[in-house]
Amino acid sequence: MTRSTLRTKFRIAVIGGSVADEQSLQAAFRIGELIAEKGGILICGGLGGVMEAASRGAKHKGGLTVGILPGSSYKEANPYIDLALATGLGHTRNSLVALNADVIIAIDGRYGTLSEIALGKIYGKPVIGLNTWKITGIEIARTPEEAVELAWSKLK
Template identity: 55%
Template sequence: MKKLISIIGSDDSDKNLSTYALETAEEIGGLIAQKNGILICGGGGGVMEAACKGAKEKNGITVGILPKSKEEVNKYVDIPIISGLGNRRNSIIVYTSDVIIAIAGRWGTLNEISYSMIYNKPLILIKGTGGIVDQICNKELEKINDSKNYYFVNSATEAIEKAIKLIEN
């Protein structure tokens, strides 16, 4: 079965979302497709849309698990799953994925990160992308508990290498 890799991060309402974060998301999306993985995301704008765009440019398959309706979907999603659960759909994104990769983000992303830890899913955080991800990379959440199942990387390439390694183990 193909591997399911999710990308989580800021949507397009985040004013601090940087071009670097978006480029990184797009690059990762492409790399997931090239590695024959399926991209899972929340189906919206910002980081999600950039990742889906990257995956489609490399002929990947993209799945968007949406809050409420098909109207919310970005144009690079192949398979929109309409949860009807609002932001509570975050849990399904995380629970479905073999590995989670986080870029930038605010409270919604922190919600998904907390689900990753609750379900003990491997989480990869890309340093330098801003938002909550950089706060965590700066060790600010280090003391929450003794979870060891998250990893800091410096680039899209490092992230995909780490993701593949985690899945194969």
């Protein structure tokens, strides 16, 4: 009986708006691909926009995707989520997204994303930003590749 191989994988949260422009969606998709290629688990809020694009990217490369949902039905996740967790907590679930990552990549986004950035910093998680809020304590990346590289540099 061996321990789970999933346990040793890094967890990268990709956060961003449920509505986003084409550039952000493409960046999210590419970041999802790169996370999967590097063997990471993608954590996200499980809904549309940046969350769905990143999940789709990760699944495109055979990765594992986890969605932490605001609603009370785990069936509300986007179709690229492998394991959806319903919370029934509404926006309060943002805290759980931040809590379950080793590192967070923020793409674009509005106040929901800002709350997850702030909660991530409260929990001591490194936060990488790509075209998102300019907040002290976020490290800025200019490309999806740089974002994922920076993210991995934080993992140990």
